[in-house]
Amino acid sequence: MHRRTFFSVAAAACAFGVTDTMAQTRTSNPPRRVLFVGNSLTYSQGGIYTHFERMAAAANPPLKVETDNAVAGGQYFKTLWEEHPHVRQAIAKGHAVVVLQEDLPETTVADFREYARRFVPEIRKTGARPVLLMAWAYKRLGWISMAQIAQEHREAGRELNVDVAPVGLAWERFVQQRPDLDLFARDREHPSMYGTYLATAVVYATVFGTNPTDIGYVPRGVSAEDGRFLRRVAWETVQEYQKSR
Numbered sequence: 001m002h003r004r005t006f007f008s009v010a011a012a013a014c015a016f017g018v019t020d021t022m023a024q025t026r027t028s029n030p031p032r033r034v035l036f037v038g039n040s041l042t043y044s045q046g047g048i049y050t051h052f053e054r055m056a057a058a059a060n061p062p063l064k065v066e067t068d069n070a071v072a073g074g075q076y077f078k079t080l081w082e083e084h085p086h087v088r089q090a091i092a093k094g095h096a097v098v099v100l101q102e103d104l105p106e107t108t109v110a111d112f113r114e115y116a117r118r119f120v121p122e123i124r125k126t127g128a129r130p131v132l133l134m135a136w137a138y139k140r141l142g143w144i145s146m147a148q149i150a151q152e153h154r155e156a157g158r159e160l161n162v163d164v165a166p167v168g169l170a171w172e173r174f175v176q177q178r179p180d181l182d183l184f185a186r187d188r189e190h191p192s193m194y195g196t197y198l199a200t201a202v203v204y205a206t207v208f209g210t211n212p213t214d215i216g217y218v219p220r221g222v223s224a225e226d227g228r229f230l231r232r233v234a235w236e237t238v239q240e241y242q243k244s245r
Contacts, residue, residue, distance in 0.1 A: 031207060033065070033067075033096045034049070034052065034065060035070065035097070035128075037099065038069075038102075039071060039075045039103055041101060042069065042133070043069065043073075044190045045196035046196070046219070047071075048196060048203060049068070049069050050067070051196065051197060052200050053066070054217050055215055055217045056208075058215050060215075070086055070087040070089075074106070077115035077119065091123055097207055099207070100119055100120075100123075100132050102134075102135065104152065105141035112156070113156055117159075131206060132164045133167055134168045136171045138184070140189055146168050146171075146172055150169055158245070165205075165206040170198055170234050170238075171195070171198065173236065173237050174198060177229075177233065181194055182194065183198060193221045197227065201233075201234035201235070204234075205238040211235045212234060213235050
């Protein structure tokens with residue numbers, strides 16, 4: 001399908017029944033249309049959405065998933081809501097799932113919570129399932145720790161009854177086990193290909209509620225062995241996070 005890297009908008013709506021719990025995603029009709037909303041943390045390294053499609057296609061049995069994105073560099077929930085109307089236009093077109101990536105170090109906790117409360121009902125109006133993507137902490141804006149980012153997403157998920165893809169926690173787990181592999185790009189803020197691939201695996205496990213460990217797809221620059229390790233870390237993190245909800 002044709003996809004624009006910035007400000008893309010999905011085509012026709014899809015009539016999938018959706019829910020807000022991982023257990024209920026394990027169905028014979030998994031979500032097939034997924035919209036990603038966020039900033040450069042989402043669209044770096046070719047985009048989580050690109051690798052998400054390819055990971056789904058490599059599953060057994062293969063899943064034909066179409067993704068779209070409504071993204072803008074340097075933005076966060078408040079500015080995506082107030083200054084980028086294309087984002088809500090994309091949401092209104094209809095998808096099975098909408099993945100919302102906040103960049104909490106760039107904004108405030110109060111604004112994250114306030115605009116999550118605005119985005120989630122907007123998504124649900126279309127019949128879609130919202131998922132919050134918990135990103136990672138970085139040194140340039142070190143006023144908030146990864147533990148605080150995780151806690152704010154946990155509380156938002158409980159308040160709004162939405163699933164959270166715990167990407168930032170998967171980064172922590174991975175770094176503890178494999179400090180030799182760098183999840184950050186040179187700017188120490190954006191993801192390397194390893195970081196994007198790990199984020200993709202976490203989102204995949206959250207959206208489908210299934211274990212991606214044995215899926216064979218790896219992007220260029222990631223070895224098969226490292227890819228399997230990243231997928232395993234993603235699954236372990238998602239399982240642990242779900243138990244602690």
